[in-house]
Structure formats: structure tokens, C-alpha cells
Amino acid sequence: MTYGELLDAALAVLEQTDRASREPFAPAMIDLVLAELFGIEQELRAAAGKAPLNAVPRCTDLSAGIPYEDELVVRDMVLGLVCRLAADEEDPALHNYYAAEYALARREHTDRGGMRVADVYS
Numbered sequence: 710m711t712y713g714e715l716l717d718a719a720l721a722v723l724e725q726t727d728r729a730s731r732e733p734f735a736p737a738m739i740d741l742v743l744a745e746l747f748g749i750e751q752e753l754r755a756a757a758g759k760a761p762l763n764a765v766p767r768c769t770d771l772s773a774g775i776p777y778e779d780e781l782v783v784r785d786m787v788l789g790l791v792c793r794l795a796a797d798e799e800d801p802a803l804h805n806y807y808a809a810e811y812a813l814a815r816r817e818h819t820d821r822g823g824m825r826v827a828d829v830y831s
Contacts, residue, residue: 710774710775710779710782710783711771711772711773711774711775712735712736712739712768712770712771712772712773712775713771713772715739715775715782715786715787715790716728716731716732716735716739716771716790718783718787718790719787719790719791719794720794722787722788722791723791723794723795723798725794731794732771735768735771735790736767736768736769736771738790738793738794739768739786739790740765740767740768741789741793742786742789742790742793743765743766743767743768743777743786744765745789745815746777746781746785746786746789746815747762747765749781749785749815749818749819750762750777750778750781752818752819753778753780753781753818754778757778762776781818784814785811785814785815785818788807788810788811788814789811791807791810791811792804792807792808792810792811795807795808
């Protein structure tokens, strides 16, 4: 997926079609999401036996491909950008809804397996 396709997907979730007005601000918003998800991306890469990224990538061209794992891009990155875009809307409930969805998506990547609790009553 490219950064431009990410923007299109986020706008579609919000049922918006005015990409031109959002495009100038998209790289900065995408950079925030890239930074927020960097640790999860590194964990996914390690689990897949892939080399880690040296630094947080930056969105400098909307036509460039996103160097994160697809499972992170198609849900987490889209929701992260939706959350950023929804913050501009005059509907706090909409922003809160997508912020919760984004937090849940990130948590699902970090809560893999949980912890074993020792039985202290036996």
C-alpha cells in the first residue's frame, strides 16, 4: 500500500471524498502514525525473522510504498490516520470512537498470549 492509498482508505472510512484539502497535511499526520506504530512494527518484523528498520520511516511522497507489514498497514495505520483526520471534524464522538478503535487495534498486536499466573492456592 502506498501512503496515498492509505489516505484514500482513511477518507473512505470517514465517507469523505475531498482528498485535495487533506493532502497538504497528510504527510505530517502519517508521520505521527508511523512513529506510534514503530515499536509494533519492529516486533512483527522480529517475529517474522525479518531485519528491523533502522529508524522510523517518514512520508515524503504519497506515491511511495509504506515499509510496514501489511497486517499493520491495512488496519492499524488506516485507523490511526482516521483518528487524526477525525480530530479535525466538529464531532468529538466521532473522534472518540475512532480513537478507541485505534487503541484496540494497537493493543491486539501487543497482547499476544498474555501472562501465566501462578496458582498460589494449591
